[in-house]
Amino acid sequence: MEFLFDHFGPLYGYLIAVFSIFLRYVLFAGSTFLMFYWVRKKNWQAFKIQRKFPKRKNIFNEIQHSFFTAFIFALMGVGIYFCRKAGWTRVYTDLQQYSYAYLILSFVFLMLIHDTYFYWLHRLMHQKRFFALIHRVHHQSHNPTPWTSLSFHPLEAILEVAIVPIAAFIIPFHPITLLLFATWSLIWNIIGHLGFEMFPTGFVHHPIFKWFNTSTHHNMHHSKANCNYGLYFNIWDSIMNTNHKAYRTTFDQITQKKKAI
Ligand SMILES: [Zn+2]
Ligand SMILES: [Zn+2]
Numbered sequence: 001m002e003f004l005f006d007h008f009g010p011l012y013g014y015l016i017a018v019f020s021i022f023l024r025y026v027l028f029a030g031s032t033f034l035m036f037y038w039v040r041k042k043n044w045q046a047f048k049i050q051r052k053f054p055k056r057k058n059i060f061n062e063i064q065h066s067f068f069t070a071f072i073f074a075l076m077g078v079g080i081y082f083c084r085k086a087g088w089t090r091v092y093t094d095l096q097q098y099s100y101a102y103l104i105l106s107f108v109f110l111m112l113i114h115d116t117y118f119y120w121l122h123r124l125m126h127q128k129r130f131f132a133l134i135h136r137v138h139h140q141s142h143n144p145t146p147w148t149s150l151s152f153h154p155l156e157a158i159l160e161v162a163i164v165p166i167a168a169f170i171i172p173f174h175p176i177t178l179l180l181f182a183t184w185s186l187i188w189n190i191i192g193h194l195g196f197e198m199f200p201t202g203f204v205h206h207p208i209f210k211w212f213n214t215s216t217h218h219n220m221h222h223s224k225a226n227c228n229y230g231l232y233f234n235i236w237d238s239i240m241n242t243n244h245k246a247y248r249t250t251f252d253q254i255t256q257k258k259k260a261i
Helices: 002-039 056-085 100-125 128-139 146-150 154-161 163-170 175-192 215-224 235-239 247-260
Strands: none
Touching (some): 056 146, 100 154, 100 175, 128 154, 154 163, 175 215
16 A cells, blocks of 8 residues: 555555456456356356346446445545554554464454444345435345445445444554455355355354355345345344244255255
């Protein structure tokens, strides 16, 4: 970031950040889409959660919304950078300041904070008065693909990442942690919107793995709504009893079909 702003100034620095975020999305979502929806489409058909394939028009719509999301996510990154320069955040750049164990722990902690924040924000966005204004854009995709991963209304994009700068004001994070977290979050979003179930049979019944969400989990959120609100973990959906009743049986049906191949 330092290099970016010193060499290109604030405006071009910001635009380069936007471009990098959008490029990361195109590379990650694009390569996954290419693999699942084109190259291995026939071979992996049995993994498909919904039988139908989404229309081209929907995909263009998702890419368009994701493009604007990149402007908001970059604003968050640039905002944290300037706040750190002003000494307002607890972001630290000297790796020796805290241990490597802390670097990993702070990453896990950020995931748990984001997961809790997202679950409750998501439930709020499904309230009638907020849904139409904020969350409808994301739910235009009833049959999500990797391209859905950043397809948000600008207001939703702001709310989604708002927790990160708040956390950076209170908890010490290294920029590496924040960058890895942003990339991990995108990868997890792509898995959630994949449209294919790649986790193995028994995953949702395993004593440890059952606490992680799956592609089926979020796909059912898009096709059925009012259920399966969680992001990375199945902690809050389990506590609040908001998992769809047929979630685990649907997962079993898809993954057992996979076994038959
Ligand atoms: Zn939703
Ligand atoms: Zn979604």
